[in-house]
Amino acid sequence: MSGTRRKMSVVPCSGIGKSLGAAAREAAFILAEDLRPATTKIVALSLLVMGDEEAEREVAGGEAVAIDGCKLECAAKGLACSGAARVHKVAVFDVIRRHRGLKPGGVCDLNEDGLRLARATADEAAKIVDDADAEGGHA
Amino acid sequence: MSEKILQLSVDKFLFRFPSGLNYSESGVWVKFEGSRARIGLSDFTQQRNGDVAFAEPKEVGTSVAWGDEVAVVETIKVNLSIPAPVGGKVVEVNGDLLNSPELVNQDPYGKGWLAVLEVEGGEAARGALKTAADYMALAKVQAEAEILR
Numbered sequence: 001m002s003g004t005r006r007k008m009s010v011v012p013c014s015g016i017g018k019s020l021g022a023a024a025r026e027a028a029f030i031l032a033e034d035l036r037p038a039t040t041k042i043v044a045l046s047l048l049v050m051g052d053e054e055a056e057r058e059v060a061g062g063e064a065v066a067i068d069g070c071k072l073e074c075a076a077k078g079l080a081c082s083g084a085a086r087v088h089k090v091a092v093f094d095v096i097r098r099h100r101g102l103k104p105g106g107v108c109d110l111n112e113d114g115l116r117l118a119r120a121t122a123d124e125a126a127k128i129v130d131d132a133d134a135e136g137g138h139a
Numbered sequence: 140m141s142e143k144i145l146q147l148s149v150d151k152f153l154f155r156f157p158s159g160l161n162y163s164e165s166g167v168w169v170k171f172e173g174s175r176a177r178i179g180l181s182d183f184t185q186q187r188n189g190d191v192a193f194a195e196p197k198e199v200g201t202s203v204a205w206g207d208e209v210a211v212v213e214t215i216k217v218n219l220s221i222p223a224p225v226g227g228k229v230v231e232v233n234g235d236l237l238n239s240p241e242l243v244n245q246d247p248y249g250k251g252w253l254a255v256l257e258v259e260g261g262e263a264a265r266g267a268l269k270t271a272a273d274y275m276a277l278a279k280v281q282a283e284a285e286i287l288r
Contacts, residue, residue, distance in 0.1 A: 020190065020215060070190060071241045093241070096215060097192050104215055 007041040008129055009064035009084065011075045013092075014045040019104040019114055020069035020092045026110060026118035027092065027125060028067050035126045039133060040065070045075050048082045059084045063132055065125050069093065088128045095121045145271050147183075149282040154183040154275075157248055161265060162274035163224035168248065169268055171258070176225050179252040180212065180243055183278040187285065189216040191243040194236040196254040201229045203256070205267070210253050212243070225264040227256035 012028035015021030032040045043064075047055035060083035066076035068091045079087045096102055096117055104114035145156040156162070161169045166184030170177045185191065193213040203209050209223035232254045235242060243251040258264050269277065 071245070093190060093192070097240075100193070100213070102215075103217070 005039075006062050007039055008132060009043045009059045009062060009079075010040050010067065010125070011043050011045050011048065011059070011064055011079050012067040013069040013075050015069050015072075015074065017107055018069060019106055019110065020096075022069075022107050022110050023092045023104050023114050023118045023121060024067045024069040024075070026115065027090075027121035030118060030122035031065075031067075031125045031129070035122055036129050039129055045078050048078050056082055061085050063088065065090060065128055067092070067121060067125060088125075088132070090121060090125045090128065092117060092121050095124060145275050147275050147279055147282070149279065150286050152186060152282065154181075154186060154278060154282070155248075156182065156271040156275045156278075158271040160248070160271060161224075161268035162271065163222070163268055164274075164277065165222050165224070166278075167221060167224040169224050169265075171265060172255070174258055174261075175230065175255050176227065176258045176264075177252050177255045178209070178224060180221070180247055181274070181278070182247050183282065185244050185247045185251075187282070188212075188219060189214040191240045194233075194240045194243050194251075194253065196232040196236075197229050199229050199232060203227065203229065205260075205264070209256070221253070223256070224268060225256060225258050226260055227258040227264075229254050230257045231255035 010028050010032050013021045013024035028042050032042045043055050043058050063086045064079050064084040065088045066079050068075045070093050076089045102113040102117050104117050105111040143158040147154040166181045168179050168181050191214050196210040203223040205226045206222045208220045210221040212219040233252050
């Protein structure tokens with residue numbers, strides 16, 4: 001594997017005030033800091049939406065993972081408008097349906113179920129990153 | 140003909156109540172269609188309980204009495220047993236909810252309907268339900284109580 005391969009951008013939901021959004025952001029941190037630090041980097045959706053040049057450069061022409069909380073898919077839509085070459089989607093709302101019974105709570109501090117949900121979401125996102133790696137992607 | 144929609148604003152929330160529907164105290168709307176009744180969760184009910192992850196009405200052919208469980212709705216916050224607002228037999232369920240339960244949140248009075256029942260009890264069934272204005276008054280009390288809690 002090339003040491004200069006571009007890292008995949010991870011753009012989490014910026015929804016404030018809902019536990020699904022908090023789980024999406026926590027999942028992004030787990031992915032980029034713990035699970036796949038060598039192959040992923042976080043880019044803030046708010047910066048992309050505001051047209052921040054550095055954030056746009058990070059994303060443009062590369063592969064990215066949008067981690068959305070709800071079905072509005074703000075992160076995926078924001079990425080689609082940012083010039084990313086390929087956008088992979090993970091939605092916490094879909095992950096929770098595969099982990100029936102979890103009741104995520106909290107916004108500033110996720111409860112135990114919220115943290116479990118974030119971990120499950122990060123695991124799914126990591127699989128996407130690995131698959132893209134196997135295809136030789138990211139740029 | 141456009142239907143009048145009553146609106147209730149409580150804190151940052153806005154709840155809608157179409158005037159052409161009836162409502163049970165437990166927050167289920169009812170639209171009578173001849174001898175049948177289409178049912179779903181009111182806007183107030185869906186907003187207070189959060190994003191719906193699973194919405195599972197009873198199977199077609201199931202008979203329910205008033206107050207019996209007619210659907211189970213799991214949101215990210217709570218599991219709800221939805222009591223039948225009228226007695227009758229389930230004759231149709233919303234199959235779209237299997238893969239898109241979020242329709243209950245996105246379009247509670249439209250694409251998010253739960254089931255259709257062949258009603259038993261005729262006019263008596265309708266009489267036990269609330270009008271939009273009466274239900275909105277009840278929702279106001281419940282919403283304000285929750286916000287103060």
